[in-house]
Amino acid sequence: MPSIAIVGTQWGDEGKGRITDLLARKMNFVVRFQGGDNAGHTVVLKDEEFKLHLIPSGILSAEVVCVIGNGVVINPEVLIREIEQLHQRGISTKNLKVSCNAHLIMPYHIMLDKAGERKLGTSKIGTTHKGIGPVYSDKAARAGIRTQDLLDLKIFKTKLEESLKIKNAILSKVYDLEPLDAKEIFDRYCDYAEKIKELITDTSFLLNQALDANQKVLFEGAQGSMLDIDYGTYPFVTSSCTLAGGAYMGAGIGPGRIDEVLGVAKAYTTRVGSGPFPTEEEGEVGDFMRKRGHEYGTTTGRPRRCGWLDVLVLKYAIMLNQLDSIALTKLDVLTGLEQLKICTGYRYEGKFYENLPTNQTIMHKCQPVYETVDGWDADLTAIKDINDLPPAARQYITRIEELVKVPVSMVSVGPERSQIIVKDNNFKSQTFDRGFTAII
Numbered sequence: 001m002p003s004i005a006i007v008g009t010q011w012g013d014e015g016k017g018r019i020t021d022l023l024a025r026k027m028n029f030v031v032r033f034q035g036g037d038n039a040g041h042t043v044v045l046k047d048e049e050f051k052l053h054l055i056p057s058g059i060l061s062a063e064v065v066c067v068i069g070n071g072v073v074i075n076p077e078v079l080i081r082e083i084e085q086l087h088q089r090g091i092s093t094k095n096l097k098v099s100c101n102a103h104l105i106m107p108y109h110i111m112l113d114k115a116g117e118r119k120l121g122t123s124k125i126g127t128t129h130k131g132i133g134p135v136y137s138d139k140a141a142r143a144g145i146r147t148q149d150l151l152d153l154k155i156f157k158t159k160l161e162e163s164l165k166i167k168n169a170i171l172s173k174v175y176d177l178e179p180l181d182a183k184e185i186f187d188r189y190c191d192y193a194e195k196i197k198e199l200i201t202d203t204s205f206l207l208n209q210a211l212d213a214n215q216k217v218l219f220e221g222a223q224g225s226m227l228d229i230d231y232g233t234y235p236f237v238t239s240s241c242t243l244a245g246g247a248y249m250g251a252g253i254g255p256g257r258i259d260e261v262l263g264v265a266k267a268y269t270t271r272v273g274s275g276p277f278p279t280e281e282e283g284e285v286g287d288f289m290r291k292r293g294h295e296y297g298t299t300t301g302r303p304r305r306c307g308w309l310d311v312l313v314l315k316y317a318i319m320l321n322q323l324d325s326i327a328l329t330k331l332d333v334l335t336g337l338e339q340l341k342i343c344t345g346y347r348y349e350g351k352f353y354e355n356l357p358t359n360q361t362i363m364h365k366c367q368p369v370y371e372t373v374d375g376w377d378a379d380l381t382a383i384k385d386i387n388d389l390p391p392a393a394r395q396y397i398t399r400i401e402e403l404v405k406v407p408v409s410m411v412s413v414g415p416e417r418s419q420i421i422v423k424d425n426n427f428k429s430q431t432f433d434r435g436f437t438a439i440i
């Protein structure tokens with residue numbers, strides 16, 4: 001049962017989509033297990049760019065079965081649009097499956113997300129406005145509507161009407177908004193049901209069968225470890241478990257079913273939305289990273305906040321996900337900076353922290369402690385072999401490995417599928433016979 005989980009180690013947008021796409025070519029299944037269309041995963045094939053929000057990034061490999069697991073929250077309108085857009089570009093979705101237990105994002109979830117943020121004013125989370133918080137709240141409150149309800153429209157209608165009684169009261173009385181019309185929503189979702197009902201199945205059963213039959217399965221995380229609902233910078237997080245552990249619940253497989261965990265880390269750090277970010281660079285350096293790295297959100301277009309690599313964040317992600325190795329992305333973006341900084345600790349009120357402090361207030365107020373290393377000037381984007389990187393770039397990677405004590409297994413030097421350097425010797429297990437080189 002060779003299986004691998006790919007997770008973000010920072011605040012999202014590390015390049016999970018492009019790493020997933022790369023490995024997907026040798027997989028039988030690629031599975032999304034949490035989040036919704038708040039995610040934006042970019043894959044670049046030659047001069048074509050694909051932005052995937054709900055559909056797993058394995059969809060560009062024709063024979064791979066792509067699964068949207070039960071832990072994902074689905075806006076059916078977005079799913080249908082994404083399928084149509086792929087078809088228009090000649091990409092087949094014949095192997096796409098959707099869990100019967102995944103929850104549906106309803107129009108009121110999106111309205112409540114936006115209205116809630118408006119009400120918070122300057123304390124807002126900076127959500128993607130996709131309804132993520134409200135839909136996961138309904139799931140936990142046992143007031144949600146699932147994809148399988150689209151297969152029994154009578155039940156769907158009853159649940160919708162029940163839900164709207166409360167939601168309309170909140171929309172009108174708390175937020176001063178127009179109440180929603182049940183019939184209009186019902187008709188719209190009947191239309192969606194017609195379009196996606198063939199995709200809905202028990203994906204947990206399917207995946208367990210696949211693993212029993214020794215098929216290769218990749219679990220594609222969304223968001224990043226620091227956006228995890230429990231372990232992230234709460235409340236400035238998303239509403240799901242973004243860690244490798246989330247794949248067990250969000251795909252319906254048991255512990256032990258994942259052989260290898262690959263963490264994706266940007267060679268620097270970015271974050272969209274509010275919340276603490278100790279290594280943020282608001283001046284020239286941040287602008288340089290934003291410009292060179294095209295750091296604008298895939299989902300919302302918002303400029304991403306940029307800063308130096310934070311080893312405390314990486315070490316935390318390594319622990320929470322039990323990472324076997326790291327895929328270091330966007331190294332090319334740092335070309336041209338004379339010196340690079342790596343954050344190795346935080347200082348607050350005279351005390352030094354080498355791990356993330358228990359009290360988040362410290363993360364808001366601390367001073368990052370940096371180690372400075374040499375930068376490089378050479379263009380990295382055509383390099384295929386680790387030994388061809390400039391010595392300073394190699395040194396940067398080696399220093400990160402020394403500090404976090406986990407090997408870097410691959411390095412990306414551009415967004416295109418082929419712009420990847422595999423560090424052959426660094427993989428955990430015999431999962432894929434000869435490691436990553438064998439599967440790329």
Ligand code: GDP
Nearest residue numbers: 013014015016017040041042330412413414415
């Ligand atoms: P994800 O959410 O983790 O899948 O990441 P996103 O797709 O939201 O953001 C990563 C962005 O960086 C995308 O625009 C990618 O095309 C781009 N990208 C990925 N890897 C590299 C790289 O090595 N170099 C450069 N310059 N861009 C990259």
Ligand code: IMO
Nearest residue numbers: 012013038039040127128222223237238272273
């Ligand atoms: P991918 O998968 C980066 C952030 C939002 C906000 C917080 C909560 O592309 O890495 P939400 O809409 O989830 O309630 O927003 O989480 N966020 C992301 N940031 N990448 C993502 O996904 C994100 N998904 C959510 O900006 O700060």
Ligand code: MG
Nearest residue numbers: 013040041298
């Ligand atoms: Mg993204």
